[in-house]
Amino acid sequence: MISKLKTEELHKVKKLNPGRYIFVTSKKLSRLNKQEIKEIFQPYIYTAGDIWGLEDLNTFLSKKENQDIVERNYKLWITSASVLDILYNNAIKGRSKATIREIEEKSYIYVLTENHKKGLAILEENNVIILTGEPGIGKTTLADNLAINYIAKGYEFCDIEEDISEAENFISRK
Numbered sequence: 001m002i003s004k005l006k007t008e009e010l011h012k013v014k015k016l017n018p019g020r021y022i023f024v025t026s027k028k029l030s031r032l033n034k035q036e037i038k039e040i041f042q043p044y045i046y047t048a049g050d051i052w053g054l055e056d057l058n059t060f061l062s063k064k065e066n067q068d069i070v071e072r073n074y075k076l077w078i079t080s081a082s083v084l085d086i087l088y089n090n091a092i093k094g095r096s097k098a099t100i101r102e103i104e105e106k107s108y109i110y111v112l113t114e115n116h117k118k119g120l121a122i123l124e125e126n127n128v129i130i131l132t133g134e135p136g137i138g139k140t141t142l143a144d145n146l147a148i149n150y151i152a153k154g155y156e157f158c159d160i161e162e163d164i165s166e167a168e169n170f171i172s173r174k
Contacts, residue, residue: 001027005040013044022050029053092170096159100151103144110145119146 013021021044023037034048045051052060061070119142122129129146131139151157158167 001025002033002036002040005037010040013041018044020050021045022052024052024057026054026057028055089170092158092166095161096157099159100148100157103148106141107145107148110141113142115142116145120149123150 021041023041023045029037029051031048034051034053037051038045038048060066115138119129119131123146131143133139147157158170160166
């Protein structure tokens with residue numbers, strides 16, 4: 001690979017004459033490889049940090065904030081361990097999005113009540129709330145609208161269908 005860089009790539013880079021050149025490859029690179037590449041592409045590559053090999057790419061793609069890149073590019077799934085997380089959590093994510101849409105569709109007729117204000121206060125203070133009462137008094141409606149409040153603040157909604165272990169697994173894979 002190094003000889004090909006010297007004979008083919010260097011000519012292309014010189015012709016482009018960029019202010020800075022970032023080198024990325026899907027091959028494994030040792031520290032020595034990176035140093036050689038940096039020397040070949042002087043003055044275009046400033047530091048070894050401008051050279052990315054397989055490990056650098058995998059580290060970048062495994063970060064939570066870059067998960068959307070993996071999800072949008074299915075070819076990355078083949079080599080990415082995070083594909084297992086995507087597949088595992090896909091059902092929960094899809095169900096959660098559908099539930100959010102249903103809540104939003106009904107929320108336009110919701111009227112803020114004293115119970116809503118109390119519920120928010122309890123959640124802010126304790127990070128948990130237990131809604132109890134007779135059937136039909138609005139526990140689910142209150143829970144839905146409290147959830148929408150937190151979704152709007154950037155919290156992630158997880159629709160649990162079976163038991164709490166679904167949420168635990170969903171969260172542990174993030």
